[in-house]
Amino acid sequence: MTPLRDGVAALHLEGQVEAGRFVASEPCRIRAFTVPLRRMPDPSGPYDTELLHGEAFDLYGQTGEWGWGQARRDGYVGYLPLAAIAPAGPEPTHRVRDLRAFVYPGPSIKATPSGHLPLGAECTVLDLDGRFARIETGYIFADHLGPLDALETDPVSVAERLIGIPYLWGGKSSLGLDCSALVQTACQACGIPALRDSDMQEQSLGQAINIPDEPGLYERGDLLFWPGHVAFAQGEGRLLHATGAFMKVVSEPLDTALARIAGQGHLLRTVRRLSKP
Structure with a gap:
């Protein structure tokens, strides 16, 4: 950095x-x-x-x-x-709020897309053409976008949309991402600045709390940190994370995940509670 x-x-x-x-x-x-x-x-x-x-x-x-x-x-x-x-040109005005938004050469769903913008990508909407927004690189279906100031309210609900997305070391898009990118993406959608790596997030996100004795005592949105790994407490005794163990974003029972990770020699180190956005 x-x-x-x-x-x-x-x-x-x-x-x-x-x-x-x-x-x-x-x-x-x-x-x-x-x-x-x-x-x-x-x-x-x-x-x-x-x-x-x-x-x-x-x-x-x-x-x-x-x-x-x-x-x-x-x-x-x-x-x-x-x-x-x-x-650098005009400041972005909108953010992709769905998993992906195709970019078309014209305002038609029958046109061949030139590519896609992933969740969290930003763009400048120049004008509207029917149900399409014209941006610097083409046209996007306008409903896939939201104004930059229209923030999400629950980071976990953002992360839940990414369940099943493949794990990719260093990845940060809805085609593939790693554990800290999942947290960063979810937090930023809610207006919570988040650094990139899990060790950075462990030092800066939310407030450290005592590690709960029972899975039911974790609140939805709590961040669990191991050396080199981070996960969300999803609520109702479940853990949500991008993990190399399954090579994708998964939701699993929290007690099962804690036992499996501890069995690999990695003990839970820190729990941090996010402030409400």
């Missing part, structure tokens, strides 16, 4: 870190539907997270066809293809 590499650092870090050169950012937005943010300028290398259409991105440098910078939503730093970003 620190934009510093090869002796070059973000201008706002001057006086805080040692660097040979401090540079101002070039404000951009993600124009690709989704794009991995990688730890190196290599399409075959691992990626740490994924950025969604409309996210703000501060570009600090270029390496060939790759840009290096920082995602403004959660502060993650990495590399992405320059083709995936564009100079």
